[in-house]
Amino acid sequence: MGGRNMNLLTQKKGNLNAKDKNENSIPRMTAWFTINRSCNLRCNWCYAKMTGFNIKDSMSMETVNKCTMLFKDIGLDSVILIGGEPTIHKHFLEIIRTVTENGLKVYLVSNALKFSDPVFLKQSIKFGLKAMTVSLKASNSQDYKNFTGRDVFMQLTKAIYNIGNEEIPFVINVTVCEDLIDNFDEMIDMVDRSNARTFSVDTGKPIIIDEKTYVDGMGDPKRMAVFFMDVYPKMKKMKIRPSLKIAIPFCLFPKNFIDDLIADGNIMTGCQMARGRGIIIDPGGNLISCNHLCNVSLGRIGDDFQNKNEYVDFRKRKEVKEFYKTANSCPHELCVNCQYWPVCGAGCKLYWLHYDPKIFIKGF
Secondary structure: OEEEEOOOOOOOOOOEOOOOOOOOOOOOOEEEEEOEOOOOOOOOOOHHHHHOOOOOOEOOHHHHHHHHHHHHHHOOOEEEEEOOOHHHOOOHHHHHHHHHHOOOEEEEEEOOHHHHOHHHHHHHHHHOEEEEEEEOOOOOHHHHHHHHOOOOHHHHHHHHHHHHOOOOOEEEEEEEOHHHHOOHHHHHHHHHOOOOOEEEEEEOOOEEEOOEEEOOOOOOHHHHHHHHHHHHHHHOOOOOEEEEEOOOOHHHOOHHHHHHHHHHOOEEOOOHHHHOOEEEEOOOOEEEOOHHHOOOEEEEEOOOEOOHHHHHHHHOOHHHHHHHHHHOEOOOHHHOOOOOHHHHOOOOHHHHHOOOHHHHOOOO
């Protein structure tokens, strides 16, 4: 279902609750290379759907080199490869080697299907891959085919087996949509049999097509809060560490549930876009604030910046500062003085481009 038509760069909601940092400093940041938009699956909830999974939309080695030099100059120590599906990029191994040889660690987010080939997996590790997150779509063959459009569940299980037999840390992540909720106990059982280090669970986010938001197949924030409260006690009984990526307002939960999650150390929160702590470079070399905002370019490497000093100056530009101030604004007045705002931030900002925050944000 389509949401309201939005001007994503200028829309503002609520009061600001953030102080400007030292303009000449760069905060600790996380970096992503979105190296392609093509994929070997067709998940309905995927943000790459916005780009049509264009096989030609792939990062060149020239852009990889420019980005690597920039990240190194800024002082970053790692980069995350993401897609689309990064492992099907024709220069995947070369990208790993190039980044590694320049002193940056390489991490990966992948559906892992190509790692059903143990030779390809070993090559990836040899070239410098340090760790990965395996994106799990379903826990049985029929659901996997229904959700992704491909009958490759056995290939996936072989890949997870292969990864588990290598000395590379990996996390299994599930993006929970409505279709996954009923059989989630089966998902827990499957993951618990793996050698994964952590089982992380997050929520589907709105996707944006032609400046309209869509949440087809995704549970609304209230539905997801109920889901998290149901599955977390079950996840705590697993052999591996559970992690909940809470991208919805904390006030949808009882306060003691949030406090327990924080005390357990099993919660991931906050939005790198709101805090301006992410550098995401898309296949064309554009700096984007979030992969779900793939059509909103803030600048371009080589044109707007190519080294640390130029990047610092770029972040001082009026329009860039205005974007990040808007991204860090409170969607509801109850957020302004909330004790959890620094870690909650009202969840994913894209929800409030689709839903009315007054319906979901009630405070404690």
